Amino acid sequence: MTPPEITLGNHTSTHRTRGTTPQALNTEQTGRDIALLLLRLAVGLSLAGHGVQKLFGWFDGSGLDGTGQFFTSIGYPAGRTMAVVAGLSEALGGLGLALGLLTPLAGAAVVGTMINVVVVTRGDGFMAPEGVEYAVVLAVAAAAVCLAGPGRYAVDRLLPVLRTHRLSHGLAALALACVTAAAVLLTRT
Template identity: 65%
Template sequence: MTGPTTLSRPAAAASGQGGPAVPARAYDIGLLLLRLVLGLTMAAHGAQKLFGWFGGGGVEGTGMFFASLGYPSPEAFAVVAGLTETLGGLGLALGLFTPLAAAAVAGTMVNAIAVKWGGGFFAPEGVEYELLLTLAAVALALTGPGRIAVDRLLPWLRTHRLAYGVAAVALGAAVAGVTLLLRH
């Protein structure tokens, strides 16, 4: 028999039942899985740009690609993109400063979407992959990392607030917009 003390947080909220809820283990494990896959994928993309790992071009090769796209100081932008993807990705994987890590990933992916925009929706020329990564990052910024995260150990981040996620996504969008304005 299921009562208010055995419902997960989402189920208790949906049923309108108050009272203490047990840890939402499935919810937390789902968020952990999403964070790990998205975060490590983005960190690997950043390592391609910074170090040439995993078949990437390194700073020089990525800089040449960025130059062809019209970015000023293309090697500097390659370093910024690589660091943003690497650090944002690792932050997501660890659940550390999750709203900011998610915003970093989302902002970087907004630039990727803008670059590929004319290629349609479906891969390999389209934006479906980049859009999926962007929206997964935004979802994590808004939901928080779950309970299996380093953020749970930090008193000021222990309780996720929707406002943190919204503010972080707005910041990521603003930085992405400025970056796109610098591109000719």
């Protein structure tokens, strides 16, 4: 195999950087795609589980009534409505991340929800059992996927408009997450 040609102005040269054979680049890209898949699955399925706890009471969750009462106790005016919003954001955002489906929006749902968790529970400290570190990790991981894209092993690759990830999609989704989180936080009393 011949090295790739590089053209600068009127000068063309062949140059090969060590370790950049097509096979090496393909292996490197496959590794990144698998890493993104694992990250999406871990974060997405974990959040989807939390969402269905809130919505349906599955996995020893409180369901809408218990979660709604909790949201009311921490200052949200319509606790049950907030339970639905948080549950859907976690369940659908988590499933979207896991599948790599509408990934920037799924990531935005997760980031916005986790911003609320961090702001509301920050007084409990950073570390578990009541701290915010888990929410911070989930938010940062979802933001990373928003910015990096879902990788090759994602449903988005089947959708022509999302087949090629653009950083601008991820940045716009994260801006939407921040604005939405701020709007929700402003409803608290």
